[in-house]
Amino acid sequence: MVVALFLGNVGGSEARQLFKKDSTKSEIKSKKLYFIPLPAISYNPAFGFIYGVAATSSILLGDPKDTKLSSGFLNATYSSKKQLVIGLKTTIYTQKISEFFRGLEIFGLFSTNLWPWNRKTN
Known part of the structure; x- marks a missing residue:
């Protein structure tokens, strides 16, 4: 949605140029x-x-000729209902793509009890 809003303000030919750029060059x-x-x-x-x-x-x-781009995404959010969520997602390619690692880690603190064995009973 953010991309669509951004492209709405850019002229048609300018928007096409944004996506025509060759990403395989060694820039x-x-x-x-x-x-x-x-x-x-x-x-x-x-x-x-x-x-x-x-x-x-x-x-x-x-080397850009034989290795893919590694990436990571980190988010940390807090809510008005006292809930904290931290997430990390990674995709890692080593040199010449000899090894590949993918990871997903999520940590959350919530204001309600989610586990049945933690609930208090009378």
Whole structure:
């Protein structure tokens, strides 16, 4: 949705040029970390108002000719109903794609009891 809103303000030919750029060229430097932080704001009836930060990063761990771009996404949000969620998703390619690692880690603290063995009974 953000991309659609952004492209709505750009002329048709300019918008096409954004996506015509050849990403296979060696413009991406090896071992340089590219990082983009963004604010995260949302609303959900179960969580209430949600605010926090989301960041994406990418790095090339080898020669651009034979190595794919590794990436990671981190988000940390807190809600008006006292719920904290932290997530990390990674995709890592080593030099010459000799090894591939994919990860997903999520940590959450919620204001309600989610586990049946933690509930108090009379």
